[in-house]
Amino acid sequence: MxxxxxxxxxxxxxxxxxxxxxxxxxxxxxxxxxxxxxxxxxxxxxxxxxxxxxxxxxxxxxxxxxxxxxxxxxxxxxxxxxxxxxxxxxxxxxxxxxxxxxxxxxLTPKEEVLLSCNSILKSNNKLTNKIVYIDIGGGSTEIAYLLNGDLIRFVSIDLGLLLMTVHFFHHSSNIHSGLTKINDKFEKVIEPVKGFLEDIGLMIYENECTVLVTGMVVKKIDKKYLNDNTIEFNAYSEYLDFLQLILTKYDDIQDLNNSFKKSENCKMKLSMYLGGAFLHLLLIHINAQKFKINFNGLSNGFRQQYLKKINKS
Structure with a gap:
């Protein structure tokens, strides 16, 4: 104890x-x-x-x-x-x-973003004061633009890794159709926020912004694709191609589903691919050529805020 x-x-x-x-x-x-x-x-x-x-x-x-x-x-x-x-x-x-x-x-989506980002900014003085933050979690995706730690623009999408997985299995009869339909789903949820993503892309183009990505979607990326926790867009595309090759080895959706139920490794690979494909599409929309990975943030941010609150009282 x-x-x-x-x-x-x-x-x-x-x-x-x-x-x-x-x-x-x-x-x-x-x-x-x-x-x-x-x-x-x-x-x-x-x-x-x-x-x-x-x-x-x-x-x-x-x-x-x-x-x-x-x-x-x-x-x-x-x-x-x-x-x-x-x-x-x-x-x-x-x-x-x-x-x-x-x-x-x-936590609300905004609270998740602010807690994570404030924790990251406190622990990493190498980051710029302009951050485009993307968090693809299990149940939702948050995208935000922060200036000096203040939340300037923000959007939350009710789609995360686990919900993608549900959609993938529920609407597919084979792997190929599953990958096609999940991409259709991605385009559908992005459509209402295209204007927001274009604005974010303009900010990245005009300002020196750090694109910071967090969540399970990036936590298990092989280090060979990384350079100081940063990954180039082309390297990320290569990584997704590698994951897709693994998934397409299964004969049909039921084989993959059975492996998903039994194997933690299969769960991780599928979730990483589905979330990665969504992230890839978001990066295209905001014209990001590289992004930095955040391996920690939310738990530290929440804990720090709570301790600060009780210390004041």
Whole structure:
């Protein structure tokens, strides 16, 4: 048991798209390993739906919290976009709120962007003061333009990696049609925000902006494509071609679906490709020639803001 965290009577839970993490007050993940996959794809009469936080995850979370806390320990949980867009979000959040001493925050898209960016700016003085920020999460995609840490322009799209996966399996009979239809879906959700993306592209052209991308879509990119956590547009295209070759080795959509259910590696590859294809399209629309990857931000940003708040009080 970690005496430091018990002494501070405060722990944080990050309810993300791919893992539930229990963090100590410093934001370190040394309390216990992440609880992976707080979601599952279920088939109801052939229709795929997305559910988060199934019973086994809830059981494991409660068990670990019981081991790590005492009656006076305050538990601060924060949830991201997938908890706004899943089919069983309300049920999951009610169960979470029933955990003793737990206070839950379901972050809005704007809050996610501001918390991430402010944390990044504080920890990285090499970034420019003009940032185009793209976050492709599990349940939504956020795109923003920030100047000196202030949010100037912002849009949120109700499409993330896991929702892309649901759409991919639900509307496809084979891999080729799946890839075609998911691209059609991307074009459809981008259409209402094309004007916004054109404005962002103009800002990138006229100003020295850093394009910063975060989320699961970029966290597992092979380092051979990177240069100081930066990737060129052409290198990213090459990386996506590599992922597509892996996916097209499957005979049909059912083979891929079976592998998806059994293999964490397959889940990651498919999500990385679908999200990557969406990111690739966004980069084309804003005419970005390269982007920098953010490997951390939201959890640190939320924790810092909460600690600042309680210190003031």
């Amino acid at each position: 970690n005496n430091n965290i018990i002494g501070n009577d405060l722990i944080f839970i990050e309810l993300g798209s791919y893992a539930t993490k229990i963090l100590d007050w410093r934001g370190e993940e040394n309390l216990c390993p992440p609880i992976v996959n707080p979601y599952n794809l279920i088939s109801i009469e052939g229709n795929f739906q997305l559910k988060v936080f199934n019973k086994s995850v809830i059981y494991r979370l409660k068990k670990r919290l019981k081991e790590l806390t005492r009656p006076t320990t305050k538990i601060i949980a924060f949830a991201t976009g997938i908890y706004r867009n899943s089919t069983n979000a309300n049920t999951s959040l009610k169960i979470l709120c029933a955990i003793p001493n737990l206070e839950l925050f379901v």
